Structures are given as structure tokens and as C-alpha cells.
Amino acid sequence: GESVGLHLPTLSVQEGDNSIINCAYSNSASDYFIWYKQESGKGPQFIIDIRSNMDKRQGQRVTVLLNKTVKHLSLQIAATQPGDSAVYFCAEIFNDYKLSFGAGTTVTVRA
């Protein structure tokens, strides 16, 4: 399944499939990006980050891709599990330590 930017804030994906969550960021001067996961009733939890001098970074079951030309960020989750159901936020840094968060994408995993 795939969501596009902030205009489709929900994503439904079959358990075991790969998920792709997209994010369009606003500031071409941003030099650092983070993906957070927020489960219901909890605070956001760090997933993975990437600096602007990189195009790709991989973690455990997750990959972040950065396309600075079109100011686009994506998070790929491999073999999506029920525990991946949450709201996912991208955030950018363009001024000191101030994180600017996107609106979020709600991911629902179907059994």
C-alpha cells in the first residue's frame, strides 16, 4: 500500500506486505529529517533519521528515502505487522533543534 503526501492521511495494508508512507517537506534548507511513530495514547517514538547529505538509510525493517530535488521523504516498512498500526509523522529540522512535524499518516494493518 502507498500514501501520498499529506492529502491521503490513512493507509490500510495487509499484514506481511510492505508499506510505503510518503511525506512532502516544506523547506529546501532543511538538513535533517526524522520519522516518528505514535501509538494510541502514547507519545511519538523515534523510528529512523536521515541527514540531507544522504539519499537512503536503513534500519530494522525500515528504510527512509530522501529526494531533495522534489523535497520528498518516504518511509518503507518491510513485512508489516499488526504492531506497526499507528500514526506516522515525518519531521524536519531547519533551524537549530526545532522539529517541524507533518500532519501524520494513519497506518492500519489488516490481519
Added chain:
Amino acid sequence: DAGVIQSPRHEVTEMGQEVTLRCKPISGHDYLFWYRQTMMRGLELLIYFNNNVPIDDSGMPEDRFSAKMPNASFSTLKIQPSEPRDSAVYFCASSSGTEGTRVTYEQYFGPGTRLTVT
């Protein structure tokens, strides 16, 4: 470490009352952030501190909001007087700022305080 600790977890108050939210950051973290989360506006940064000093409070909505950090292990966010539009979840987050010799911007969030103003 227990992570970022916030209290209370839930607060219900009447319009006009003073509300104080509390935060204990992760020990050793030099940065502390206060955020507000609503359905309409998402996650907004209100203010952040570095070494107990307020660095940027441009996100504080108005003079009814104030934040303090008297020491490295404690911060408060106060709303006086509170209004129904202040109803939201308020998060505190902390960051070390460095990971070894590398600068890190990773922020660790607390569980939040759900504030309801009636």
C-alpha cells in the same frame, strides 16, 4: 532510565482556572521541549530550553502560557487562565544533543498530559 516523565496524565479543569503541567526529562539531556497536539493543528512546538535556558518561545500561543525550567531535572508549563481552546495533549520531550561526537536531534517524548478545559 525511566524515560521522560510527565504529570498529571489527565487534567480536567474549568475555564479560568490555572493549570500546571510538569515534566522530568531524561537524566543528562540538555534540551527540553514542550509540544501541544490537537486534531486541527497537529504537533506544535511551544518552547524549548537548552541547559535550563529558554531558547525559543515563539510557539507559545499567548501570554496566558508560561514555561519554566528551574533545574536540569524539572520543567513546568503553566496556563493561567485556562480556556476551552487550550484542550489538547501536551507533550514534553528531551534530547541529549550529542551522541558521542555526533550531533543528534533525536527527541524522546513523554506519555503526554491530556488537558480538558470545560
